[in-house]
Amino acid sequence: MAEKIERVKTLIVGSGPAGYTAAIYASRADLKPVLYTGMEPGGQLTTTTEVDNFPGYPEGIDGPTMMVQLQQQAERFGTDVRIGLVTGVELSDEIGGIHKLTIDNSKEIEAETVIISTGASAKYLNIPSEQRLRGGGVSACAVCDGFFYKGQDVAIVGAGDTAAEEASYLANICNKVTMLVRKDYMRASKAMQHRVNSLENIEIKYNTEVDEVLGDQVVEGLRVVNNQTGEKEDISITGLFIAIGHKPNTDIFKGQLDMDETGYIITKGKSTKTNRPGVFASGDAQDKEYRQAVTAAGTGCMAALDAERYLATVETEKEVVS
Numbered sequence: 001m002a003e004k005i006e007r008v009k010t011l012i013v014g015s016g017p018a019g020y021t022a023a024i025y026a027s028r029a030d031l032k033p034v035l036y037t038g039m040e041p042g043g044q045l046t047t048t049t050e051v052d053n054f055p056g057y058p059e060g061i062d063g064p065t066m067m068v069q070l071q072q073q074a075e076r077f078g079t080d081v082r083i084g085l086v087t088g089v090e091l092s093d094e095i096g097g098i099h100k101l102t103i104d105n106s107k108e109i110e111a112e113t114v115i116i117s118t119g120a121s122a123k124y125l126n127i128p129s130e131q132r133l134r135g136g137g138v139s140a141c142a143v144c145d146g147f148f149y150k151g152q153d154v155a156i157v158g159a160g161d162t163a164a165e166e167a168s169y170l171a172n173i174c175n176k177v178t179m180l181v182r183k184d185y186m187r188a189s190k191a192m193q194h195r196v197n198s199l200e201n202i203e204i205k206y207n208t209e210v211d212e213v214l215g216d217q218v219v220e221g222l223r224v225v226n227n228q229t230g231e232k233e234d235i236s237i238t239g240l241f242i243a244i245g246h247k248p249n250t251d252i253f254k255g256q257l258d259m260d261e262t263g264y265i266i267t268k269g270k271s272t273k274t275n276r277p278g279v280f281a282s283g284d285a286q287d288k289e290y291r292q293a294v295t296a297a298g299t300g301c302m303a304a305l306d307a308e309r310y311l312a313t314v315e316t317e318k319e320v321v322s
Contacts, residue, residue, distance in 0.1 A: 010032070113280070138213060159182065265286040283299055
């Protein structure tokens with residue numbers, strides 16, 4: 001490496017609510033954290049226009065502003081926030097061991113503790129009109145954004161338990177929910193299917209896919225196509241929710257950390273501890289159940305506390321040995 005290897009107490013990977021909250025707690029505990037933002041500084045909330053369900057904002061706040069404020073709060077206590085992407089990882093399996101990470105294929109950092117808060121990315125349909133209207137009526141989180149469509153007609157794409165659960169949630173606050181299922185059956189459990197079918201304001205369209213999202217600045221409708229007959233139909237809606245899954249941004253850690261089949265990092269019990277001593281996971285990188293900003297922030301706090309206690313234990317053992 002051309003640059004000198006840097007040694008830090010705590011390295012935080014990722015800059016969403018989990019990463020910045022971990023940074024706030026770690027810096028207040030004098031762990032002198034260094035945080036690398038990754039490719040999407042601020043995480044998924046930077047693509048959200050309005051955050052109405054985070055405590056402490058009675059009038060709501062737009063996502064990018066909220067993330068800027070979290071960064072400023074972390075920096076106020078001494079966090080060193082840096083733009084950069086982790087491109088290489090060598091995690092120690094020894095208590096008190098040093099973890100080695102490479103940034104942007106050029107800079108090497110040695111860390112006594114690592115807090116992973118790389119988040120997860122929602123899967124989208126990847127059609128131009130959908131991408132253009134993300135934040136303008138296209139959302140990947142009904143629990144986050146459904147409130148803005150109260151009493152309106154919306155559509156949701158998906159056929160699994162998450163899609164069924166979000167369709168049921170939307171049905172309680174929206175006038176009508178059109179559920180688009182690509183195949184002629186749903187993948188959701190029988191219990192979830194029964195719940196969806198029992199709600200009168202949910203209409204399920206099988207063998208149906210999105211052809212185009214209609215609208216210039218905001219969603220005004222949806223053109224769908226029957227993938228068996230080729231017949232197209234326009235639906236009048238104001239919100240489109242994509243519920244076809246999430247992919248945790250954890251590929252760089254595969255082979256070193258325990259993960260489930262999807263790639264979510266497995267943590268021990270109610271802690272943020274991974275299978276490697278001194279490595280902790282928080283936020284959507286390890287949470288596939290809730291995926292909310294407030295729960296991510298909570299696990300960021302937990303990760304910093306776990307890191308602080310781990311370092312104190314290692315220091316105590318060193319003193320005993322000496």
